[in-house]
Amino acid sequence: MKTTPVEELFNVLNESADLLQQELDCTYLEALAKTGENIFQQSILQKIESEWTGKRLKKIYEGLNLDHFSKEEIRKSFQLAILKGMKESVQPNHQMTPDSIGMLFGYLLNKFMKQNSYRILDPVVGTGNLLTAVMNQELNKQIEGIGVDIDDLLIKLAYINANLQEHPIELFNQDSLEHLFIEKVDAVIGDLPVGYYPNDIRAADYELKADNGHSYAHHLFIEQSIRHVRPGGYLFFLIPNGLFESEQAKKLHEYMMKNVYIQAILQLPESLFKNKQNAKSILIMQKQGEQVKQPKEILLVNMPSLTNGSELEKILIKMDRWINENKSC
Structure with missing residues (x-):
């Protein structure tokens, strides 16, 4: 064969x-x-x-x-x-975003990012798979990528990945929640790591720090990303379905109300995940700015199985219609 x-x-x-x-x-x-x-x-x-x-x-x-x-x-x-x-690796942080989700991220960026050239940041770049999957769907545009990861082996693999594909990606091997010496970007993507951030001293620099005990890393990643995207820029995150239901969710919601407009929440099919507790959604936000308007309504979608062609097509048509009616800039 x-x-x-x-x-x-x-x-x-x-x-x-x-x-x-x-x-x-x-x-x-x-x-x-x-x-x-x-x-x-x-x-x-x-x-x-x-x-x-x-x-x-x-x-x-x-x-x-x-x-x-x-x-x-x-x-x-x-x-x-x-x-x-x-x-064969025993390290739990060595995980990869499923390919089908990478394809969906690429589709969404293509719809929201209309400019012919832009800069995109992945603050949890890992091996670079999600970032390059998105860039490969935008080959008719000039995109500069920036990736950050604390794991030196993963960032090395991301470096090789970018070189072999000949993508212009700047990589930083550091704690993504420390100071990032980068210019503001036009978009941020990320498969947010869920859990507690152990560095309470560093977390104290964030509005979304916990009042008591460790802060949620995924909350801090959202704040860090919003800091580094330009006004009017977009953020696309893979989030746990319970993001807005935790004991620290009230503070997160208040912070987001001040800084971004939520555009869409796409709940992914549970069949993509090993169990319901791990199920996730895609959250799309736009940073507030002078030319930016709040959408008339947030796009809320329960995604069908990504192998169900007819149902998927209906959802994509609905999303296209929403984007045409609500996208501000």
Whole structure:
């Protein structure tokens, strides 16, 4: 059976990563980052003791021409390899936003972001999969990406991911809730990490800090993102369904009323998640500004299964109609 381009490239990444993992005695994800760098630099950058391994790697790399693959094929191949590596990883923060959600994010940005060029920030960029999935749906526009993540391995994979796809993405390896030395962006996306932020001293700089105990990290990420988007800019977040039901929700709601207009809440189908407790929605907000108006009504949608073509089409038509009637700028 003939392999698809995604399978073909995955096989290259996987075999070379396996070889480097054994040779260098490192994790699969570390080896994947190394083989990605080798492919990008068109050279074996590591010291290989085994003559057979060196020859095999050389043959694999020489047989690969990245020009034969689209950006999206490269992203999907790299994603498959990362998912394989994450299965053997015990770190709970090594998670990836599902592809179907990435496609939906891209669709939404295409509808809301009408300008031909813009800057976009992902403050929880991880491996860069969500950010590049969005950028790959906007190939007719000039987009500059910015990604921030505290995990040095994930940011390394994001760096490789961006290089292989030839996307202009600036990456910062730091705590995203510390000071970000970036200019204001036109849009923010993010799969918000849910939980408590352990640094109470840093949290004290935020309006959304908890009155007692640790603050919610996802609340602080929302505030940090609003700080770094220009007036009139948009924010697209994957949020827990219970975001507005927690004991700290009142303060979050008051902060948002002062700073943004909620545009839409799209509740995703529960079938996308392992259990109902993990179910999430997409929250779309616009930062307040001189030319920005509050929508007549918030778009509230219960998304059908993303494989149900006819029902999905009805929802997308409804969303298009809402955007045409309510989008202020």
